[in-house]
Amino acid sequence: MTDIRSSVRADLLDTVSARHGGLIPAAALRESGLNSHAVEALVRDGSLVRPRRGLYVPGETWRSADPDERYRLYVRATAAMAARPIVVSHLSAATLHGLPTIGHWPRTVHTLNLDASGGSTARHQTSHRGGPDPELQVIDGVLVTSLARTLIDVAAATSFLIGVVMIDDALRVDRERVASAARRGILLPAALTKALLFAELAAVSPRFGARQANRAIEFGNALSANGGESMSRVRIFQLGFEVPELQVPFRNVEGRDYWVDYYWRRVRKIGEFDGMQKYTRGRVLAGRDPGEVVWREKRREDALRRHSDSFDRWDWDTALSPVLFDRFLRERGVPRA
Structure with a gap:
């Protein structure tokens, strides 16, 4: 019973x-x-x-739920319980747009106060001055700043690393959308470009962080496949090493075409960010056995080693730590900028 x-x-x-x-x-x-x-x-x-x-x-x-999903639920709950309609912004808008971050999400929900000249923090909300009237949209019933405005707010208010990670992701998603439509014979214009982000930055003209946001847009690259690859690229740049080419093709390697995450052409060095999701996540595995995925990856690496002078992998924990990653890059002969 x-x-x-x-x-x-x-x-x-x-x-x-x-x-x-x-x-x-x-x-x-x-x-x-x-x-x-x-x-x-x-x-x-x-x-x-x-x-x-x-x-x-x-x-x-x-x-x-993972931390991203829990924070999205918290943002939606806070918006639903607000005494009057709120405009969700910054990192809180970023999570509703599905953007990745590095580190922890904030403990409060970030909002825009369109009538205020400065910011404030309450128990559940951190309010920012509104600035120019932002373009708004509704996601899961919540009023949020547009994707372009959200990227500018985050890039100016957080860090170069987080700004680049989110800009890379947004540029990649739109690039894949356009490419997917093209494969079906449909020509679509890009909805997000660096030119659009530069224009949005000029319109917002943040009091603080404008130069950092400008650098993040300049550094943004749609070829970064995920947040770990973006983080690695930022770390390589910040530590003073030569920034590699991204997603470089190796054609007809033992009858197959391969793409590598990073390539330092001058020294014929391949680098790969080894996120565990490729061996553990259902959507990535696509029904394949994890052991088969590891075996195929080993064969791919062996083939590529024969067409380069060196092949190195690193994981999330290594790239996240500037000290560990600097030592890793130096020991493996990555060229300085």
Whole structure:
């Protein structure tokens, strides 16, 4: 009987959650026949998690969510509970746009105050002065700054590293969108370019961080395949090493074409960022056995070694640490800029 009640309760929570886009208002639980005591019991046993007072998430959804997904839920919950409509901006808008970051997401939700001349911080919100009226859009029911404005705000207010990581990702996604349409015979204009970002930077004209944002746009490159590759490229530049070419093709290597993450042509050196997702993530594996993926990668590396003078790999922890990465690059003879 207990198992039946648990199954009915789980089905009820899943239904209410689906109806409300993953965030369950307290009122919806009451309408489903759960009083405050029953809701508190569900919170205590982990069936529900309360990211913000008055809003709940199924416990299994919260426990299986990664930090990006949890922060998105927190941003959506904060917007839903705001006393008046808010405009989500900066890193909080970035997470709703699906942009990657390096390090932790903030503890508050960043918003634009279009009427303020300065910023402020409350318990759940960090407010920034609005500046020129931003272009806005709605994502998951939340009013957010446009992608271009978000990239400028982040690049100016955070760090060169985070700015480049997000700009690289946005440029890559749009480039892939245009390329995918072209393969179907559809010609689409680019929705995001460096020229557009430079124009947005000029329009926003941030009081602080304008030069840093300008450098991040200049350094941005749509060929970086993921956040780890972007981070590595920034570190290589910041540590004073020669910035390599990206996604360089090696044609007809033992009958196949390969692309490498980094290539220092002058010294015929190949470099690869080795994110663990290529061996562990379902979407990347595409139904293949992880052992098969490792074996194919080994064959690829052996083939490429015969067409270069050296082949080196590094992982996330190495690239994240300037000290470790500097030692790694020096020991492997990466040329100085």
